[in-house]
Amino acid sequence: MRKIVFGFLGYVLLELALLIVVGKLIGVLPTLLLVVATSVLGIYVVKNKGMNSVRSVKQALENREAPGTAMVDTMLNFSGGFLLALPGFLTDVLGVLLLMPISRKLFQPIVYYWMRKKMKHNQVIIVQK
Template sequence: MRKIFLGFIVYTLAELTLLIVIGQNIGVLSTLLLIIATSVIGIYVMKNKGMNSVQNVKNTLARGEAPGAALVDTFLTFGGGLLLALPGFLTDVLGLFLLMPFSRKMFQPIVYYWMRKKMKKGQFIIVQR
């Protein structure tokens, strides 16, 4: 619990420091507009690209195939949009990495590992209707 709390404090301080530095370099209004723009883009990505990814998972299941790759793609797309929607530049950079196809391949093994771990513990179940 201490590590999570310490990590949250370090993240918050890093995010605030970055906001102050960028605000001093490009101006306060420009910084605020940039944060608002990335939030709007993140919401758009979650709504449109995320729903397209969910449809891909449904189509994969309808064909009787395992939804592994489509499910991971959906998870990363939605996560990238969510991180873009959150205010802050560190989350924006990570969100962009999750949305870019070439860098998304870097994160796919991590998500597969996490999903396998959850499935073994019985905490992650795929139900087909």
Template sequence: MRKIFLGFIVYALAELALLIVIGQNIGVLSTLLLIIATSVIGIYVMKNKGMNSVQNVKNTLARGEAPGAALVDTFLTFGGGLLLALPGFLTDALGLLLLMPFSRKMFQPIVYYWMRKKMKKGQFIIVQR
């Protein structure tokens, strides 16, 4: 628990320091507009691309195929949009990495590993209706 709390403190301080440095270099108003713009883009990505990905998972299930790849793609797309919607440049950078197809392949094995671990413990179940 202490490690998580310490991680949040370190993240918040790093994000704040980065905001100050960027604000000094490009100006406060430009920094705020950039944060707002990335938040709007993140919300757009979550709404449109996220829903397209969910539809892709449904289509995969309707064909009777395992939704593994589509599910991971949906998770990464929604996560990238969510990180873009959060204010801050570190979260924006990670969100962009999750949205880019060439760098998304880097994160796919991590998500597969996490899903397998949750399934083995019975904490992650896919229900088809």
């Protein structure tokens, strides 16, 4: 629990320091506009790209194909858009990396590993209607 609290506190302080440094470099108003613009972009990405990813998962299921890759892409797209919507430059950088197809390939094995680990320990619940 302490690690989580100190990790979150460190993250917040680092984001705040970055905002101050960028504010001094380019000015307060451009910094605020940049934060607002990336938040709006993140919301747009979650809404549009996320829905397209969900459609690709549905299409894979309708074609009786394993939706593994489509599900991972959907998760990474949603996570990237969500991180862009959060204020701060660290989250923006990570969000952009999750959205770019080239760098997304680097994150896919991590997600697959995490999913396999959850399934191995019976921490995944599949609901069937």
